[in-house]
Amino acid sequence: MTSQQHRSKSGFETRAIHAGYEPDPMTGAVIPPIYATSTYKQDGVGGMRGGYEYSRSANPTRTALEGVIAALEEGERGFAFASGLAAEDTLIRALCRPGDHVVIPDDAYGGTYRLFDKVEQVWGLEHSPAPVSDVDAMRAAIRPGKTKLVWVETPTNPMLNIGDIEALASVAHDAGALLVVDNTFASPYLQQPLTLGADIVVHSTTKYCGGHSDVVGGALVVRDLEVAEKVAFHQNSMGAVAGPFDAFLTHRGLKTLGVRMDRHCDNAEKVVEFLTSHDQVAQVIYPGLEEHPGHAVAAKQMKRFGGIISFRVTGGEQHALDVCGRAEVFTLGESLGGVESLIEHPGRMTHASVAGTDLEVPADLIRLSVGIESIDDLLGDLDRSLGSAD
Numbered sequence: 099m100t101s102q103q104h105r106s107k108s109g110f111e112t113r114a115i116h117a118g119y120e121p122d123p124m125t126g127a128v129i130p131p132i133y134a135t136s137t138y139k140q141d142g143v144g145g146m147r148g149g150y151e152y153s154r155s156a157n158p159t160r161t162a163l164e165g166v167i168a169a170l171e172e173g174e175r176g177f178a179f180a181s182g183l184a185a186e187d188t189l190i191r192a193l194c195r196p197g198d199h200v201v202i203p204d205d206a207y208g209g210t211y212r213l214f215d216k217v218e219q220v221w222g223l224e225h226s227p228a229p230v231s232d233v234d235a236m237r238a239a240i241r242p243g244k245t246k247l248v249w250v251e252t253p254t255n256p257m258l259n260i261g262d263i264e265a266l267a268s269v270a271h272d273a274g275a276l277l278v279v280d281n282t283f284a285s286p287y288l289q290q291p292l293t294l295g296a297d298i299v300v301h302s303t304t305k306y307c308g309g310h311s312d313v314v315g316g317a318l319v320v321r322d323l324e325v326a327e328k329v330a331f332h333q334n335s336m337g338a339v340a341g342p343f344d345a346f347l348t349h350r351g352l353k354t355l356g357v358r359m360d361r362h363c364d365n366a367e368k369v370v371e372f373l374t375s376h377d378q379v380a381q382v383i384y385p386g387l388e389e390h391p392g393h394a395v396a397a398k399q400m401k402r403f404g405g406i407i408s409f410r411v412t413g414g415e416q417h418a419l420d421v422c423g424r425a426e427v428f429t430l431g432e433s434l435g436g437v438e439s440l441i442e443h444p445g446r447m448t449h450a451s452v453a454g455t456d457l458e459v460p461a462d463l464i465r466l467s468v469g470i471e472s473i474d475d476l477l478g479d480l481d482r483s484l485g486s487a488d
């Protein structure tokens with residue numbers, strides 16, 4: 099079966115394991131080798147074997163990863179980068195020019211906000227933050243004729259707000275703009291934005307795609323060949339590509355994405371149930387809960403509701419800090435999406451830089467990235483860390 103057939107006919111897990119690579123014709127190697135080479139022998143001038151001439155332009159280990167991520171997102175073409183932010187910067191400079199404008203989430207990932215606010219703005223690209231859960235507000239933020247991209251995350255971090263991808267795609271397209279979805283939190287297993295009308299998907303593959311907290315990487319998947327040409331040109335011209343070792347690790351992680359995500363979701367659902375009935379918990383924020391304002395949209399566009407949970411404790415900021423400090427199975431740390439469970443205090447950690455702004459998060463908020471450990475150990479750890487009512 100060719101990669102193309104895997105893309106169009108096979109199920110998600112089959113694509114995750116087989117798309118993008120045929121066993122090596124010479125050796126039969128089932129897994130793409132780590133091609134630690136910068137250059138390639140040519141058979142006479144210009145006689146390239148398989149199109150490879152120099153590893154910034156293309157490397158077979160990276161090609162395999164780019165094929166599988168495109169197949170999982172059901173896009174035309176995938177591109178792998180050294181980090182999520184490198185992917186974002188390449189995309190922005192491929193599609194925007196000085197004087198253009200983009201709409202971004204008012205609770206965008208901090209690094210994405212900083213990229214627009216402190217880096218791209220210096221080069222003349224304007225941005226307007228708007229809430230992704232409010233389609234009218236996103237439409238109102240568009241500057242007709244100037245807005246080139248509508249940039250969305252869903253679910254967002256750490257309040258897990260949900261944007262309606264289908265509705266936002268038509269808002270963007272009505273204005274002649276493209277819809278970009280940062281699909282890092284959902285992963286392609288839970289949500290495929292391109293099938294809902296989005297034009298470009300962005301990933302920090304550092305998170306669920308890699309899945310083992312052992313590699314930093316990013317990816318773009320596009321549905322349009324013209325956009326693909328521009329991204330390919332800029333990927334090669336700017337050079338922030340994934341190296342072969344990193345590409346290998348990310349590809350290895352992607353093979354188990356489906357089973358990992360199901361266990362992340364199973365465990366998260368049980369943690370939500372536990373927290374909801376705990377007397378030291380004031381509020382649980384999870385798109386799978388019916389009272390979550392984005393529940394209906396999330397249920398429409400996501401297969402399940404993911405492994406990230408935010409919750410507020412009854413005893414204020416100090417209580418939240420104490421819970422983070424007491425946790426043992428949940429590791430205190432930033433990032434998310436790995437097999438191990440992580441706990442963090444957004445107000446003092448991932449979101450410390452937005453303190454005092456409109457983006458400030460509640461001081462009694464805790465964010466969990468629920469891993470795939472034994473659920474009883476996770477619940478026991480949370481119960482002990484939360485403390486008792488007296």
Ligand SMILES: *Cc1c(COP(=O)(O)O)cnc(C)c1O
Pocket residue numbers: 181182183184207209210251255280282283301302303304305314315316
């Ligand atoms: C981590 C993250 C990024 C940035 O990716 P890096 O790999 O850290 O550069 C972008 N978007 C979201 C939603 C993230 O969680």
